[in-house]
Amino acid sequence: MDFKLGDKVVYPNQGVGIIEQISYGYLNGKSERYYLLKIVASGLRVMVPQANTQNVGLRPVIRSADADSVLTFLQRTPSLKAADWKHRFKENSDRMRTGTLLEVAAVLKGLVALSRTKPLSFREKKMLDRAKHLLISELATARNKTEVVMETHIVQALAKAHLEMPAVTIPTD
Numbered sequence: 001m002d003f004k005l006g007d008k009v010v011y012p013n014q015g016v017g018i019i020e021q022i023s024y025g026y027l028n029g030k031s032e033r034y035y036l037l038k039i040v041a042s043g044l045r046v047m048v049p050q051a052n053t054q055n056v057g058l059r060p061v062i063r064s065a066d067a068d069s070v071l072t073f074l075q076r077t078p079s080l081k082a083a084d085w086k087h088r089f090k091e092n093s094d095r096m097r098t099g100t101l102l103e104v105a106a107v108l109k110g111l112v113a114l115s116r117t118k119p120l121s122f123r124e125k126k127m128l129d130r131a132k133h134l135l136i137s138e139l140a141t142a143r144n145k146t147e148v149v150m151e152t153h154i155v156q157a158l159a160k161a162h163l164e165m166p167a168v169t170i171p172t173d
Contacts, residue, residue, distance in 0.1 A: 001053050003035055003060075008141055011048075012057040012099030013130070015137045016040045041137060057099035067142045070105050070135070074157035078113040085121060088114075092127055101138055107131045112163045132165070 003009060007019045017037035024033055033050040035058070048058055062070070092110065095103040108131040111124055120128060132154075140150040155165050 001058070001060075002050075003053075003058075008061045009035075009037060010057075010059050010061055010099060010101075010138055011037060011039060011046060013096055013134070014039045014042070014044065014046070015134050016061060016141045017046065020045070040141075041133065057097070059099060061138055062101055062142045064142050064144075066101075067139050070101055070139065071153060071157045073102060073105055074109055074154060075160040077161050078109050078163065085124070089121075089123060089127070092124075096127065096131065096134075101135065104131050104134050108135055109158070109161070109163070112158060112165055116163065 003019050003022075005019055005022060009017050009019060011017050017039045019035050020038050021036035022033065023036065024031055026032065027049065035048045035050060035053070037046050037048065037058075038044070039046065048056060088110075092107045095107050107127065111120060111128040111131065114120060114124070115128070132151075136147050136150050136154060139145075139154070140147045143150065145153075158165055
């Protein structure tokens with residue numbers, strides 16, 4: 001995929017970033033094009049070879065119209081999965097790594113639904129918090145809204161599915 005300077009992109013499991021620089025370097029004797037992105041939320045800078053963008057899941061931010069389908073998905077009644085926590089955690093981790101916003105929304109919705117029936121493990125709480133952050137930041141970017149406004153839209157969508165987003169506070173290391 002070809003990106004330009006200033007493009008807003010999503011780096012899976014990190015969130016929305018901006019292409020700050022495009023440079024060329026040599027790797028194994030071949031000239032390679034590199035994208036330098038700055039992750040908006042953390043300030044982290046990541047250099048990705050253009051040839052590797054698909055492998056790492058680097059993609060453009062979704063369009064505003066696609067944001068509607070994610071919010072509609074959140075409004076539907078969830079299907080609870082009765083898998084043991086290890087299987088569920090692996091499945092959710094795989095979904096988060098795909099980088100697609102709909103998969104991240106499925107993780108959020110599933111963990112919110114599970115939190116209504118039993119306490120989440122520490123790792124699941126961290127994953128819920130991460131999914132919430134990724135979803136809010138990309139939807140806010142796609143819709144050109146603040147994260148506070150977008151969080152309100154997500155909470156309202158989950159309420160239509162009879163879900164309430166738990167307050168998740170993860171201690172930082």
